[in-house]
Amino acid sequence: MPENGTRLSYREAVRDAMSRAMRADPDVFIMGQDIAEHGGSQKVTLDMLEEFGPERVRNAPISEMALTGAGIGAAMLGMRPIVEIMYEDFFTLAMEQLVNHAAKERYMSGGQLKVPLTLRTQGGAGWSSAAQHGQQTEGWFVGVPGLKVVYPSTPRDARGLLWSSIYDDNCVLFFEHVQLYNLREQLPEELEPIPLGKARVAREGEDVTVVAIGPLVHEALAAADQAGSDGISVEVVDPRTLQPLDEEAILASVRKTNRCVVAHEAVRKMGFGAELAALVQEQAFDWLDAPVERVGAAFTPLPFAPVLERAAVPRREEVYAAIMHSVGRRTDGE
Amino acid sequence: MAKLESRTSLLSGELERFLGKMLLIRHFERVVEDRYRDGEIPGFVHLAIGQEAVAVGACSALEPGDVITSTHRSHAHALAKGTPARAVMAELYGKTEGCSHGRGGSMHLYDVERGNIGSSAVVGGALGIAAGAALAFKLRAEPRVALAFFGDGATNSGLFHEAMNLAQLWKLPVVFFCENNRWAESTPFAQHSPIADLSERALAYGMKAIKTDGQDVEAVRSATNEALAHSRSGAGPVFLVAETYRLTPHNVGDPQEYRDRAEYEQTRATQDPIVKLREKLRLPDERFAELEREAETAVVDAVEFARHGTDPDPRDLFDYVYA
Numbered sequence: 001m002p003e004n005g006t007r008l009s010y011r012e013a014v015r016d017a018m019s020r021a022m023r024a025d026p027d028v029f030i031m032g033q034d035i036a037e038h039g040g041s042q043k044v045t046l047d048m049l050e051e052f053g054p055e056r057v058r059n060a061p062i063s064e065m066a067l068t069g070a071g072i073g074a075a076m077l078g079m080r081p082i083v084e085i086m087y088e089d090f091f092t093l094a095m096e097q098l099v100n101h102a103a104k105e106r107y108m109s110g111g112q113l114k115v116p117l118t119l120r121t122q123g124g125a126g127w128s129s130a131a132q133h134g135q136q137t138e139g140w141f142v143g144v145p146g147l148k149v150v151y152p153s154t155p156r157d158a159r160g161l162l163w164s165s166i167y168d169d170n171c172v173l174f175f176e177h178v179q180l181y182n183l184r185e186q187l188p189e190e191l192e193p194i195p196l197g198k199a200r201v202a203r204e205g206e207d208v209t210v211v212a213i214g215p216l217v218h219e220a221l222a223a224a225d226q227a228g229s230d231g232i233s234v235e236v237v238d239p240r241t242l243q244p245l246d247e248e249a250i251l252a253s254v255r256k257t258n259r260c261v262v263a264h265e266a267v268r269k270m271g272f273g274a275e276l277a278a279l280v281q282e283q284a285f286d287w288l289d290a291p292v293e294r295v296g297a298a299f300t301p302l303p304f305a306p307v308l309e310r311a312a313v314p315r316r317e318e319v320y321a322a323i324m325h326s327v328g329r330r331t332d333g334e
Numbered sequence: 335m336a337k338l339e340s341r342t343s344l345l346s347g348e349l350e351r352f353l354g355k356m357l358l359i360r361h362f363e364r365v366v367e368d369r370y371r372d373g374e375i376p377g378f379v380h381l382a383i384g385q386e387a388v389a390v391g392a393c394s395a396l397e398p399g400d401v402i403t404s405t406h407r408s409h410a411h412a413l414a415k416g417t418p419a420r421a422v423m424a425e426l427y428g429k430t431e432g433c434s435h436g437r438g439g440s441m442h443l444y445d446v447e448r449g450n451i452g453s454s455a456v457v458g459g460a461l462g463i464a465a466g467a468a469l470a471f472k473l474r475a476e477p478r479v480a481l482a483f484f485g486d487g488a489t490n491s492g493l494f495h496e497a498m499n500l501a502q503l504w505k506l507p508v509v510f511f512c513e514n515n516r517w518a519e520s521t522p523f524a525q526h527s528p529i530a531d532l533s534e535r536a537l538a539y540g541m542k543a544i545k546t547d548g549q550d551v552e553a554v555r556s557a558t559n560e561a562l563a564h565s566r567s568g569a570g571p572v573f574l575v576a577e578t579y580r581l582t583p584h585n586v587g588d589p590q591e592y593r594d595r596a597e598y599e600q601t602r603a604t605q606d607p608i609v610k611l612r613e614k615l616r617l618p619d620e621r622f623a624e625l626e627r628e629a630e631t632a633v634v635d636a637v638e639f640a641r642h643g644t645d646p647d648p649r650d651l652f653d654y655v656y657a
Contacts, residue, residue, distance in 0.1 A: 029473065055473065061503065066496030069462015070469055073480070076451055077401075077470035096493075100456050101463060109444035109452055110435025111654040145655050169657035 391554025
């Protein structure tokens with residue numbers, strides 16, 4: 001272990017943020033399915049039971065709706081619960097509580113209540129998890145006033161943003177991607193909270209801006225390398241928080257590069273990228289030299305067969321093609 | 335046995351105070367209907383006429399630190415929990431002086447300071463929240479209880495079963511308080527419940543169940559005391575069923591064509607909790623009239639207050655969306 005910090009995986013970074021908060025604050029606790037002895041379906045809460053005990057690492061029955069409700073109620077009474085929803089697909093089971101209660105208790109009460117609840121979840125394609133264990137649902141929640149939506153792409157961001165989510169006084173939906181859990185990064189010993197609503201420029205460039213979230217940040221970085229060897233300089237912006245969105249950072253980048261590609265793993269049609277594209281055309285139309293390119297999954301349920309899954313979900317090749325299309329170059333070899 | 339031991343014998347002075355509260359709720363609801371029909375109150379309103387003894391009996395048993403959650407039929411709960419009639423009426427009028435500052439309306443009355451953490455207008459929607467409030471009490475080792483009001487219709491919702499299961503599993507200090515008024519909007523009890531005795535729902539979870547007469551404020555108070563004592567002791571949740579009657583349509587404007595006219599009139603004539611309490615107390619006509627006048631005066635005052643309330647400023651549209 002290096003002296004100046006620790007090399008943490010994305011999985012460990014999430015665990016580190018939770019554990020530090022739970023050490024510092026008796027009001028923080030976690031509940032979810034299979035999170036205790038089993039350590040969670042993705043082992044994110046591994047060994048937390050040993051440190052914090054079953055009262056604060058609460059293994060729960062398969063009752064997403066009641067669990068979410070209980071998180072809301074405990075948060076309204078001043079605690080800072082974390083609820084782990086095993087797969088983001090299962091948010092569907094808690095939708096009523098999230099949309100009608102978590103998002104609105106503060107509003108409907110005229111400001112008397114706060115709901116400092118964090119719901120962590122994970123999902124994503126790449127391992128044939130099929131149509132009910134791999135879809136990306138973050139875009140369903142960004143249009144609900146009262147909710148915040150966070151989607152980190154690196155260990156550093158996961159740790160710093162989760163800390164800020166736990167200590168935010170609103171309900172935060174925190175999305176993790178299954179393919180990122182083993183990604184490692186050298187992190188300082190001291191946790192650095194990252195404010196919600198602040199984007200990160202993952203790579204600076206001059207010719208095209210790619211606004212990417214989650215695993216597509218890494219796909220965009222790879223595509224940027226490839227475009228670089230073609231003489232195209234790509235800037236990659238990771239919003240990190242989808243709601244509230246750091247509009248200024250995105251617009252500043254587009255005003256610099258004059259071209260924009262938006263990329264996410266969720267379905268392209270009606271997706272969050274459409275909002276990004278609308279933002280760019282509303283606020284930076286005069287700076288654009290090309291239409292905004294959108295990269296996202298095909299409008300199908302997530303397929304099981306590996307060949308179909310790959311055909312449905314965007315990766316670096318699709319981001320690269322969009323970059324090249326944006327600068328007016330063909331990528332089909334003709 | 336335990337039921338008998340914990341039954342408190344209330345002094346008639348206290349019962350008279352309950353009668354006054356029930357009369358306040360009755361007059362409040364009548365005037366709300368009137369003002370709504372005149373177009374003064376926006377949205378739509380559900381009245382608790384017939385269910386006053388439930389709200390008053392239950393809320394009178396609560397300790398200062400206890401909390402309640404309520405339903406779309408929320409005026410009685412709010413008033414019984416101590417929110418001033420002025421603040422409730424102003425909310426119905428959409429004024430900033432309202433108990434939810436004009437952001438909630440009839441179906442979303444809040445008074446967190448007095449322990450009303452809100453009414454869910456999604457049937458059964460607050461049951462998980464009540465369990466969560468109870469979880470907070472348990473984790474902090476505070477001797478407090480959460481009491482969730484809901485109706486018979488809610489017992490068919492998924493969240494009811496999930497919340498009952500979770501609460502019993504974790505021994506949470508929560509009282510699931512079912513007001514069985516025998517109607518889920520226009521659907522009669524027999525068309526929505528496969529069992530006649532709702533308290534049997536608790537059997538599936540190994541939960542303590544208590545049944546009470548919801549038209550008898552003293553019985554409701556006593557049953558709630560028993561439930562609260564059980565939960566406060568750390569023994570876990572209680573499913574309390576109060577058999578009551580909706581002596582009013584589902585909401586103002588509902589012609590109630592689905593309801594047998596004769597049954598409705600008969601029930602109104604025989605199941606009025608205010609008439610029952612008045613008879614029980616053998617209250618002289620003069621004293622009853624005095625209590626009625628007090629209630630009327632308070633409601634007239636509340637309407638005047640609401641009428642002269644302040645409309646929220648559209649510039650404050652985004653207040654309270656995020657903390």
